[in-house]
Amino acid sequence: MALVVKGRLQALVFISQKPQSFDKAWLESLFSLPELSRSVRLNCLSGRSPGDEAQTGPVVCACFNVGQASICQAITQQKLSDYQQVGKVTRAGTNCGSCIPEIKALLAQTAKAL
Ligand code: FES
Numbered sequence: 001m002a003l004v005v006k007g008r009l010q011a012l013v014f015i016s017q018k019p020q021s022f023d024k025a026w027l028e029s030l031f032s033l034p035e036l037s038r039s040v041r042l043n044c045l046s047g048r049s050p051g052d053e054a055q056t057g058p059v060v061c062a063c064f065n066v067g068q069a070s071i072c073q074a075i076t077q078q079k080l081s082d083y084q085q086v087g088k089v090t091r092a093g094t095n096c097g098s099c100i101p102e103i104k105a106l107l108a109q110t111a112k113a114l
Helices: 024-030 038-046 050-056 068-077 083-090 100-113
Strands: 002-005 008-012 059-061
Touching (some): 083 100
């Protein structure tokens, strides 16, 4: 959970059933930014630093820490055609649902590319 006031990070809390490792220096640096961009907010909520994105892409689903590349890979490799299928495979979109429009956009983009 993040508390952002006028775009600036004020507090950050992570609660997990499993031990997690975070890039503490990166998280601390966020408190000095004058404003958090959307992508930084998603990274912040998932606890993933931008360096972690190299493999899975920018975070799309903050609830389950699922990146864009992971979703696109699942769509192409498993021939997924709707967001419910993406959710079953990656868990993206199966909690709060705020990432579903982005998942639908990735489905449309990937369908065009095939
Ligand atoms: S952000 Fe994807 S389900 Fe909440």
